[in-house]
Amino acid sequence: MRFTKNVTPEDRKMLNRIFLRSFTVFASRAGATKTHAPGFMYSIMPALDRYFKDNKAEHRAAMMRHTTWYNITQNVGTFVMGLVASMEKKKAENSKFDAESTVAIKTSLMGPLSGIGDSIFWGVLRVIAAGIGISLASQGSIFGPILFLLIYNIPSILTRYYLTYAGFTLGDTFIQDMYESGSMKLLNKAASTLGLMMIGCMTATMVKFQTKLSIPIKGGKAILMQSYLDQLWKGLVPLALTLLCYWLLSKKVNVNWILLGILVLSLVLGLVGVV
Template identity: 30%
Template sequence: MMTSGTLSGPLRRKLLFRSFFLQGSWNFEQMQGLGALFVLSPLLRNLYQGEELHQACARHLSYFNTHPFIAPLILSGVAQLEINSADAEGVGEYRQLLMAPCAAMGDAFFWGGVRPFAAVLAMFFALHGSLLAPIVLLVVFNVPHLLVRIVGFAKGFALGEEVVDFLARCRLPDLAIRLKQGTLILLGILCAGLTYSTLSVAGLSPDLGWFIVPSVFVLGGLARQRLSPLLLTLLLVAVILALPGFY
């Protein structure tokens, strides 16, 4: 199955496919450790036998916890180190050093960046009653994460220990900030359009929308004075209900 430090195509695809089930089993002691072993077990069975196989499985059953979309990059690098007969301590350090930074970058990029951006983009279609809304949400969110999984898996095998430089060049934290900024811009446009259409449907003058921005600043200032959020909400509702023509 393996020659000169390389992995056959079928076995490589098997590991990639298994990486989608990394989170199929969790526990409080090893977190994703059992999932990591599940991903690597076909490779380990080809590399080791008998007691060596037991030791390798126990080694990879240790604590592992990172972002699931970037995990294939780490695990493919681990697989390459195993193929190259790296010492057990070095393989363990490789896992430990990468999983925390990858978890932080993945959380910021996917949970804090891509997911809100996809949701707000889909809302533009949803507010117009378009059936494309769920499709847009799924495509905008899933295409990036599938690319990161597949490309990361390939890069882990190709780069091994040098994958740290590759991660730095990707600049995921910067991309996460740009996505968050884009999400805020889209959300502002969405709120403005929604406010205008709501005022028009309610028979109110769209000019009332000009009072929204000052109101936001006023409410923000009151919130900074540690006024109760519940009290502010009730105050805002009372003002809206008092608007002429609301009913």
């Protein structure tokens, strides 16, 4: 890709180290005020060590700059790491460069990038991977969990890698240009729509309800209640159950209690012969 073409061997070595270190960002947490700042600082340390190697005071100041709050969906967070590395390079080359702008831009990108990352990786890719994996695993295939991990992690790792280079080479105007052109809004809308479509498809295929209740007919064949439900609205019960779970989640009910409730409901309906 063009992001990696005009990069010197020294820059490539530094960016590869940042990329590898980025996997440890969520391994540390410095409370609610700084969150994953230690992990971010560790990730970009190759850039700080390189650009401020002979200036201990500036190196210390750069480290202090990045003790501020940091929290980005890490599938896309490496873009900020590459961008910060390029801005720290500017600071090392020009003492009059406003170092605080580095922190300001990093902070301003957290929301937009997390919105994109959550929509694409958590709302779409993870759902697709889980749908395929669950389908195979429910049939007893070992490829279920394997495909889940591959489908999710391969695009995620490639995105991390190339965004590290993109942040370093494109500079701090890239996101601003996307907003001004309307591309950011379009991308968020498309990702959200695709995510909702995938959730709808999974609801229709994964949530099952088949009742055994029937209406006896004297001298004839009993009428199954399921046939009436299907004529009224096929998949009505699974849809209603999904919407109920969504409503409970919107009311901040703990997801573990929802799962326990579904388990208990399934056992009760099975014992009384409803399903």
